[in-house]
Amino acid sequence: MLNLLRGSGLEGLKGFLPIREGRIIRPLIEVSAQEIISFLEQSGMAYCRDSSNESSQYLRNQIRAELIPFLKGKYNPRIEENLAQMAEILRREDDFIRQHAAAAAKKTMQQKKAGSVALNIHAVKKIPEAIRWRLLKMLLEDLTPSGDGISFLHVNAVNDLTQKNASGKKITLPAGIEARREYDQLILEKKRTRPKKNQYAYVMSVPGTVHVKERGLTIKATLVKKIKTDLSRMKNTACLDWSKIAPPLVVRNRRDGDWIQPLGMRGRQKIKKYFIDHKIPVAQRDDLLLLVDRLSVVYIEHRHISDRVKISPATKSVLKLAITPDRPVGKGSKPPG
Template sequence: MEKTRLFLKKIEKTILRFGMIEPGERILVAVSGGADSVCLLHVLHSLAGALRCELSVAHFDHGLRPAEDPEETVFAASLASSLNLACACGEPEVPLSPRTPSLEEQARLARYAFLEKIRSRFGAHRIALAHHMNDQAETVLMRLLRGSGTEGLAGMAPVRSGRFIRPLIEVSRGEIEAYLQMKGLPFMTDSSNRSLDPLRNRVRLELIPLLASFQPRIVERLAATAEILRLDHAFLKQCADKWIEERCGREPGRVRIPRAAFTSLPAGLQNHVIREIVRVVAKGSLRSVDIRHIDAVKAINAAPGSRGPLHLPNGIRAEVDPTHLIVSSQLEVPEECAFSYVLEEPGVCAVPEARTVLTLRLMQGADGVQLDGNPHREYFDADKIRFPLTVRSIRPGDRFRPLGMSGTRKVKNFLIDMKIPRSERRRIPVLTHRSDTEIVWVCGLRIDDRFKWTSGTKRVLEGTYLRQATALEGE
């Protein structure tokens, strides 16, 4: 009993230290049915009175393990019921399959999108995730292998985006298993955790045991290092933000940096200034930006005279004039920043360049059509569309027939009429068919009139277009 009390006290201390839960809040607990999430739910249920919070449960079935997933769904729902907690279970709108490109990323995006939807349905303030100290150690090692800087090596934040919380982040897998054993709590075991295919599993099953032969407390050491780097990064980011605010000229989609003042900064702070400016210009995204890109920006700044443009990921460019380094959104999509993805059949397509996820689902008849005015969901006559379809960036000369019109319009002129800023136009995907020559949908804005569904439509293709929030871009 004493060990159980100390374990609960340790997690409560973490929750209070990082301000994870405020009195009166409702917390949505993500429960897979595995040991970690079962522990998380029971711990939060035990602490709910002291923390003065309410709980609800969400379970997401990825549909990738037909022999195990239904049993896990039943288990999670029964667990919530045993604790008298509301529970929502769901699965991808379009089933994932092992053949899905970037399967892990697609599954993660689908899972977080589901959690956000259920959070809104239940009126929850936060989403509790079951990541623990061992997960943190694995994340640090994976990012070290990728060559991350201080932000990446800081691992997973205890609180992310103000609403994702990780109450178990300071307890180990061993402590969790011991708590479950002491309490006699059952849980499900995921057979895929034994596979060596995903990098994280290899780090967990091979690399960490090897490192433990040199340092038995390697997990604690890595987690402690992540916390040190998290605090260091937060301080450097604060310094960079202050310098940008005081010294740089800002306008929509563009930041001007005084070259002489920037050059006088310490090299490490220069790196953080560039990263934060890129983050601002890219509207929060640092996807695919690494030290090579930062060094390239510093190099053109150090060269005499004017240089550039230098094209960076996410449609960002950098250039210099005699007095300023300028980082901006590109007005047009250069060839190397264009994107194109092929969908051989209905399914899920993530478009990192546009920070979007497109889902296509085939329905028999129009009974499932939801006329709720959601601009991010559209319906098409499936018999007028032929797979494969292409999700791509807008190209010069693109034309389509906006819904309700008899003639065609240039997509560029349509976007101008819609008052879409030039810096945003390159991020809007279009859905095309017939060898990529006919536009079916300017995603999130307007479908082509020729592909609309009617009361006589026999098969309906539902398209859902989701902009990835910042919360979906992290671990």
């Protein structure tokens, strides 16, 4: 009854379970207080009362002493039995939804790590609403210290986030939880106070080698006259027209105001907009390596070469960049972006 007044869902309305988590057993949960007291008195066994159960300052006691007697006398003398029966029905229905929510988690989850889960947004949208709500509530509670603090309003807000095409939108929830849309993913994450990501910069000598310790990789720059291999098949390699580069060359991560001249275009594009257009997750943008000359960005790691420095039939000297990870990229991992 208390949870009904609070507007609880099935989990609250099903009441206390006789057995919970396979280890907590309440053998007298279905026996009334009056039945227990009568048995003790008939058996001559001493017992004590919890004085807090007599205080009217607690809502639970007001319900027990005022509301239940009123409902019994005015509407239904078997109200307590009927509420217990309703709780039993709701337990079965709650078990059904919980099992389907757990199955939905396996189908929709793309990544799970400490304090964070990523779900495929298209798969989430296809889940029946009741199951989707329980799935979101379950995942949010898993991210809270005690599983408490997540209300109807919070689950409703995250559910709305799944139904709208709003990449980049995020909401802040209790216990430091953040829910956000990143393109085809819904990410639920326990935010931690983190130091600001380090900016790095290394001057690139040509020919020469630079080790980027922040990324755990080495870049080797050499000058060659011709490229005989199909560039599209050269992994971790980029080739630029050396004569069109304005030294010095610097290897670094992004800075405010960075721009590049996209291939096939005369104009410029801000690196921030490039990342957005190519759906590069926000968390990966500060990790991507850039090669920058005196004028602009000329190369984005594994992705793009500036039109200004592209190789043409007139190219006489080619700057060849070979990127080598400190350790091979294994299955299940990939470079940023």
